[in-house]
Amino acid sequence: MNYPLPLQSVVDELGRFPGVGPKSAQRIAFWLMRQPAEDVARLAQSLERMTTELSFCERCCNIAQTGGLCPICADDRRDQATICVVENPPDVMAVERSGAFHGTYHVLHGVLNPLEGVTPDRLRIQELLQRLHGPVKEVILCFNSNVEGDATAMYLSRLLQVPGLVVSQPASGLPVGGDLEFADDLTLGRAIDGRRILVD
Structure with missing residues (x-):
């Protein structure tokens, strides 16, 4: 009934x-x-x-007022040469709370998951590639420590093999299978500070 x-x-x-x-x-x-x-x-x-x-920021795809940049992209004090790539907007907030990162972000709005039909064309990867024409020198791949997050990081590290671009990933310390948004600020901050280089 x-x-x-x-x-x-x-x-x-x-x-x-x-x-x-x-x-x-x-x-x-x-x-x-x-x-x-x-x-x-x-x-x-x-x-x-x-x-x-x-809506979503015209540059980084984070949450923003309709038709504009998010507060982070609009802040000229941020390090425009470093982009931290994350899965979703809550991950931006988690990294910001850590206080360890002063660059800009790029939100993919998901991670690769072929079983659920999430392929590269369903993510905001093209927008990320367009940003590499600017002053970007380092891209940090900051995803949840699970199969999908690791697969996305591996895919992007191969795709981002551009001369002069460093691709890195947060150091170990984040729990396997854990979500970034639930990681404590100190652990996340240390993982970002001690990030390891994947592509140089």
Whole structure:
């Protein structure tokens, strides 16, 4: 038996969220029904503002105000010669919290995963290659320590064999299978400071 259509449509939409199964979607939908109408309206407005006012940075593909650069790319005090390549925007925040990196970023919006249909053309790799025409001297490949992250780093290290470009990777110390966004600031900072060169 399905719920009334307005409720079922909310359950169906919530069920599309990563990590939210049918039971969790139902719980969230029923929780929303119990909230004051103004709270639910505020949530709906926040979601709408997010989709209309935010986009991705024209340069690094991180989150930015629509039609512009993110605050990091717009900051001329950042080291434009060094790019830290990460999987997703939360990884940018994790590296920033470490305080060890003062360059710019490039967000791929995923990692290679052929089993799920994520091939190089589905990632923001072409945008990264275009940035190499500028003052870039080093690219740091900073991915989660898992099969997909390692495969992406290996693929990019082969692709980025450009004269005069150093390609490096954070030193060991990050837990195998662990996500960057959950790594503690000190460990992540030390891993970036002690990065190892893959291509010179």
